[in-house]
Amino acid sequence: MKLKIQLILVILMAGVISGICIRDSQAASAQNAIVGGINITCPMGGPPFSYLDEDGQIKGYVIDLWRLWSEKTGIKINLIPASWQQGIDMVCAGKADAFAPYVHLGDQESCLEDVTPVGRDSGYFFWRKNISGLKSIEDLKGFRIGVIKGSSVETYLRKKMPDAVLAVFPNSPALFDALKQKEISVFLNTLQNTLRALKKYNLETDFQFDPQNPLFELISYAAVKKGNTALSEAVKQGMNLISADERASIERKWLDRSSFKTEDTLIISIPINFQPFMFLNIESKPSGMFADIWRLWAQKTGKKIEFLPADTWKTGIENVKNGKADIHAGLFYTPEQYEGIGFSQPFYESGVSIFFPLKYGKVSKIAELYAQTVGAVRGTSQEKYLKKYHPEIRISEFGTRDEMIYAARDGKVRGFISVSSMAESDISRLGLSGEFESLPEVLYTGKFCAGVLKENKELLALVNKGFDAISDKELAEIEKRWISDPKDRYFKPDAKRIRLTAAEQAWLNTVKTVRFGFVEGAEPVSYYENNEYKGLHTDYLRLISERTGIRFEYVPVIQAEFDLRAKAYEFDMFPSFNVPQRKSYSDFTNPIMEMTSVIITRSDEQFISSISVLKGKKIAVLKGFGLNKPLFDKHPEIRLIQK
Incomplete structure (x- = not known):
């Protein structure tokens, strides 16, 4: 065993030394290929890539990249500001050695050749x-x-x-x-x-x-004169010496986000054409309700995040699958649609409906669309819903939502199906406000979840932990910024549903019903009438069920057997006063109601002005009713008769 450990250490150390040697040899190779320094022309296109500041100093993303390249290779550089064509002409004439950032323009002939990408x-x-x-x-x-x-x-x-x-x-x-x-x-x-x-x-x-x-x-490159193989290799080798962390640091300084993944930052893939949830704002920065939710998530977890814009929903998923991103910002919960993707707990819900142009008449219920054609974006869960639950409707598939909406406007389809908030935003963006209405009722409500690789359980747990730390009140404030009409919001003041944590939802998924033990004949708190359980407890449980999805099974128990059967786990939950004898085997919720105990006497008996009047008297109590015990333990002089 000792020999094996030593052997492994030797191999590992050899790998480390080898890596160091490779990097050093690359730097040496690049340096040996260049005698002295090199002159680099940089087109002054303006911030953030390369420009002259107010003091005449050359600055920008590409400038910082070249300076780091110089540090890595040990090759001195002379950066020369120039116009686009002037810089190219200098390299072609041998007055400079390299040019960056360079973009080959169409079919134009050039003396330059692309060496390595430096920006986009x-x-x-x-x-x-x-x-x-x-x-x-x-x-x-x-x-x-x-x-x-x-x-x-x-x-x-x-x-x-x-x-x-x-x-x-x-x-x-x-x-x-x-x-x-x-x-x-x-x-x-x-x-x-x-x-x-x-x-x-x-x-x-x-x-x-x-x-x-x-x-x-556009992808821009570092470029050299065609045929200058030594310099081309030196530039490539030097750029390879710059680590992903170093490249990311420069990109974040000048471009606000990086195309390089680093260990300290989680990359969130965010589709950019799904207003009001996810889109690019006028500054081309990720914006929308989900972007704000993720920024709040980052605050709660203390994790750095960076958004990776995706032009389509499919690209957003592929970014996660191919490792470019760690998390998808928000997916409808449809596990069968996204193979290999694990879903977080839901963090938002939105209704799905069918919208129709008013100029062709109103539609009051979905049955009126049977045998007619409705548009759906190809491959979406909305399309699958119509095929499964309303096969009587003909479906016309579209590549984009805009194409689908225009087709409905022009009468090519009778209507279209979409997430309601997105449809409202799309209709407004396309200048069609007032021309469409939706069915009076939503068809169904979809749940938005984050998506990660299914095998990355540690990251999924972190995502859920962050969502657990965000309150419904905080989510409601974010929603209010993006959905102006209160009737269209999910988080309403009188909302019946509550958002469960990931652990709570996982528990609920495994527990089909919760057994609720109750004492019969305790009107108005709990009683049977016409084979139906009624009372205050029933109304409370109904609200809990509506807001959480928990289903209850009622277990009637006589008072005398209550504690015995509770300890035997014959039911999971029961109403109780917070009495000492039940604390040994029960956990108590916050109080749900207050009740007062009274002593009732015959009308011809002496008025009871204080507990001391009962000394030597016989008092009948309900057997097993724990609320009486603390009182009569303090007054042993009172004789109890349990019934």
């Missing part, structure tokens, strides 16, 4: 808020569209819309100066640069864009 961004079109009806890039026809000369967005637009009227500006400041002077009302640009520039020029409240629909995605 998205392109969007932006328009003034007083302009309506812009849904796609085709809607920009007729506008002068602002672009930066030589940029990826200019290349994209000239290829996509060759007849577009462009207002071309030499750089980012010139574009935003023109926007400030109201020379143009529509422009195309990359997202990260635009968000910061709009804020700098005090224009963030003047312009809007659709965060859910980027025109294109």
Whole structure:
């Protein structure tokens, strides 16, 4: 055994030393490939990637990345600010060695070759808020569209819309100066640069864009001149020396979130097109009810979280399955639909209904839709519900909710099925408020849960612990921010259901019924009438059942046998006064009611002014009724007759 332990330690140490040697050899290899330092041109596209600050200092995400690369490799660097084309020309002419961030623009010839990714961004079109009806890039026809000369967005637009009227500006400041002077009302640009520039020029409240629909995605690279193999390998090796934690730290500094997973941060996959629950706001940051719930969860648990936006529900699930994310922000509880996913306790519930356009007539009940066509998003639990419970309805499948709603508006389907809160938000977003109504009653209520890999039981326990720490009051406050109409909210002041903890729900799932022991003939507290259990206790239990889902089985017991049968576990729960003799085998809830005990005498007997008057008297009591015991233990002079 000792030999085995030593052998394992030697192997493990060898692995550690090997890893260190590999990293050192990579650094040495990169350093040996370069004699002296290198010159790197960086296009000054603006924050957050590379720009000159007010003091003329070069800064940005890519700049910090290059400086860390220099530390790792020991190779000195000289960072040269330049315009896009100027920087490329310098490398091609041999006046500089590398260029970053570089994006290969379409089919254009270039002397540069991509070496390794250094960043990513998205392109969007932006328009003034007083302009309506812009849904796609085709809607920009007729506008002068602002672009930066030589940029990826200019290349994209000239290829996509060759007849577009462009207002071309030499750089980012010139574009935003023109926007400030109201020379143009529509422009195309990359997202990260635009968000910061709009804020700098005090224009963030003047312009809007659709965060859910980027025109294109950009991956930028470090680039070198074609054929410079030694430098290409040195750049690759140096970037490989930068750890995920170090890369994440730089990304969070400049981009607010990171594409790299680190041990100290949980990544939450959040689909971005599900208002009011999950979406990207005007600053392209995850927003919505569920985003706020997760931020509160992070406060309760003390865990760092970061959102990973997903363009579709399916992508959100795949992010968890392939390890890019740890948790899915919110899934309808449908285990059969998500193989390999474990569900947390529910943290929110929302109704599902069918919506119909009013111009084709009202629908008062679902049976009126039999033999008609209703739209559903392909693969959703709503589609499966209609197929299972209402096969009489024809279903038309759609890829997106917007397509489905437009089809209903145009009379191609009689209505559509959707989560009610999402449908209301979608209808408003599409400018169709007042044109649709829903069935008077919801079809069913779905429960939203977090999703994690089924085998990750430790993480699932942590998720549930965090939700246990969040009160219904806190959830109601968050809901109020996102659902303005009180009638559409789940957390209502008179809500009958309560949210159970994960442990409580697990217990309830295993226990079919709770046996409730009661004493017969104790009106109005508990009694039988017409073979039905009635009384105060019944009303309390009915409320508990409605709000928790617990089912009760009533077990009648005579008073004299009550304690004996309770100790024998012949029932699970019973009403009782908080008396000492039952504390040895029972736990007590908070008081549910107060009752007063009185002594009743014949009308011709002496008035009882105090307990002392009963000395030597005979008092009849109910046998086994524990509330009497403390009183008469203090007064042994009173003679008790138990009946």
